[in-house]
Amino acid sequence: MQSHSFNRLPPPQTYGAVSFPASHVMLLVFNRPKALNSMTSPGQYELESLFSWYDSEPSLRCAIVTGAGRAFCAGMDLKEWNQLNARRARGEIEQQPMMPRSGFGALSRRHGKKPVIGAINGLAFGGGMEIVANLDLVIAAKGALFGLPEAKRGVVAMAGSLPRLARTIGRPRATELALTGKSITATEAKEWGLINIVTEDAAADCTMLERPVVKAALELAASIVNNSPDSVIISRAGIVAGYEDGSAENATRLLSENWESALNDGENLHEGVQAFAEKRAPRWVDSKL
Incomplete structure (x- = not known):
């Protein structure tokens, strides 16, 4: 492990x-292996704070996310969801969104500033798949499985993956997965891309760290952090703007207006x-963007 000195x-x-x-690399491991890394509501808000910190910490340039055990993430903890619904119905707890504004696991709707690489080691179902759909780069072990089983449980993948998958893999394939x-x-x-x-x-x-999928993610991260951190942040912003907005010309205009002088x-x-x-x-310095 590398020693780091952080602002906080x-x-x-x-x-x-x-x-x-x-x-310059942060590794996040989803760490509920006995529950297939199913996500809890408090855990999602913790992760939102973590990725906000990651974006603001100058010494960090790339993040990797993976899962402990045999799953990346099997989605929402349905047992907790059921218990929370019952407690809310009885007025025992306040109504609070199950996930933060940045989406499932603070990643499925995240825009952020810096790249996140997925090292998908096993099952990526439901919310886990929703995270995958919005990561910057994805590496997967041969035995990994991807799916949106929400319709089988009477729920819907509403954390951002459906429109993003339609853009990434096309409408017919996205429809096949979701329906x-x-x-x-x-x-x-x-x-499928x-x-x-x-x-x-x-x-x-x-x-x-010996897992082939994590080693490959670290190699990819190394090739990113060896480049200018300013260029990485601004290049990613241009890609995200075009992907989210859909207009190449508008994204180009916004990239120039928002970032050219800072670069x-x-x-x-x-x-x-x-x-x-x-x-x-080159001897890069930590980005001040």
Whole structure:
């Protein structure tokens, strides 16, 4: 593990386990393996605080999210959901949204500032699939499974995945997933354009960092953090704007209006150009964007 000096410590977590396995990289492990990492309502608000901290911490440039055990995330904890509904009906607790504004697990509707890579190690069902649909890059183990079984439980995937999947994999395939509740393999997900890379499955006795899917995610993260952190943030903003808005020209205009002067005034642009002229590796500084 790398030693880090942060402006302030990350917010405490009970659902997820947070570590920093490489320079500038945060690793979040969904950590309820006996419950297939099903998400609790308090856990989602914890994660919202965590990703807000990640975006504001200058020394961090990339995050990876994975799951403990044999699942990435099997969705919402339906037992907790049922109990909360009963307690609300009796007036024992106040009505509160089950998830924050940034969506399921604070990721399914997150815009954010910095990239998040998914290292999908197993089942990604329901809310887990909704998270996958909005991650920046996705690597999956060969044995991973993806699905939206909500219709089989009388509920609907309303955390942002349906319109995003329609854009990513197309309407017919998104409809097939949502209306039938079927699951697809990692190989199929890659063919559909949902994920970037498929790795071998982990051996049963593998540590988290020895898992092929996590190792591949760390390699991808390293290739990101080696680049200008300003360029990474602004490039991602342009992609997200085009993906969410749908208009390439409007996204281009907004990118220029919102970010061009900050890029030009930043230290990293000047360092990158100077390093090229001097034929040396650039020495990036933490982004001030």
